[in-house]
Amino acid sequence: MELRFSEADEAFRAAVRDFLEHNLTDELRAAGRASTSAFSEKQWNLGWLKILHAKGWAAPDWPVEYGGTGWSISQRYIFDTECALAETPPLSPMGLRMVAPVIMAYGRPDQKAFYLPRILAGEDYWCQGYSEPGSGSDLASLRCRAVSDGDDYIIDGTKIWTTQAHFANRMFALVRTDATGRPQEGITFLLLDMDTPGITVQPIITLAGDHEVNQVFFDGVRVPKANRIGGEGEGWAVAKYLLIHERGSTFTARIRVSLQRLKTIAAETGALEDTGFRMRLAQAGVTLEGLAMTELRVMAEISKGALMAAESSMMKTLGTELMQKVNELGLEALENFAMPYSHRWTIPGANDVPAGPRQAPILIGQYLNNRAASIYGGANEIQRNILSKLALGL
Structure with missing residues (x-):
């Protein structure tokens, strides 16, 4: 079978290649080539993100109303392919491709207005608080607890394998707000500021000898209920939606x-x-x-x-x-x-x-x-x- 892209798509490919040739610096290309992980160190992927943002190309997957490019699916595929072949620094997906679609789908208007422009510009750097010791593949068994206290939740527990948490200023996390009933029904999706008192980040050094992942501890961390995405106990549905984008x-x-x-x-x-x-x-x-x-x-x-x-x-x-x-x-x-x-x-x-x-x-x-x-x-x-x-x- 022979598949051909349209003439318009091939013209778009040429434009992408021209942009990469003139904007991907030798330093960024070297960082992309040397990357051994799913995405590069913060300084490199943010450096590349800011160049893309100035061009208006930071979020090809986003709707135009939120700052997306309006490209067709084939153009997005071509762009991702050409960036990979040029060995650009892999961008962190935590903000652009994971929590952003969730905020668009489940967030309130004020949450969209606040978070999405900051993600697009690289002003916020996100990490994911999902896995816990003993709750990885069986994520529904998570135990990190969020107890209601007026307008806030108070969080106690831990998350593990938290990629680049030592760089992040924000986290999206799944927490347990109800321990009764089916496990999936007691989970809530929250957005956290990483400088909130009670959050401790401890490094985990991988087999490759790098510091990429961490264990994060929560000790009486107070998070406003206004930071919740979706309703209380609806976090499992939100998480499944996010995982489609992650995978x-x-x-x-x-x-x-x-x-x-x-x-x-x-x-x-x-x-x-x-x-x-x-x-x-x-x-x-x-x-x-x-x-x-x-x-x-x-x-x-x-x-x-x-x-x-x-x-x-x-x-x-x-x-x-x-x-x-x-x-x-x-x-x-x-x-x-x-x-x-x-x-x-x-x-x-x-x-x-x-x-x-x-x-x-x-x-x-x-x-x-x-x-x-x-x-x-x-x-x-x-x-x-x-x-x-x-x-x-x-």
């Missing part, structure tokens, strides 16, 4: 970049001379093309107004598992050079030289970070359960 990311372009980087390194180390390795590399490439085709099919359905909840789970599962496979092939290609590793080698501007190929630390860092990709955003085992229910009716 609906474009995977194939960034995987394609990683696969090309892998081929370059494999040629340098001699791994391409091995027939078995070439076969596994080819299999990954075929899987990527199949995933890209599926991505285009999903894009076509979304353009017709479909929400695509089941497909969102499918893309999350297939995309993260393929990404992990490419990472594993990267370590196989590096052979002994995959053993020495320091996180500092992935920092843009680092002046010490790693052992082996120059891009080896990026491959190793991606491998270590992406072990969690099939867990965060809803574990892939849970995604398969969702698929069996939504797509197969089981």
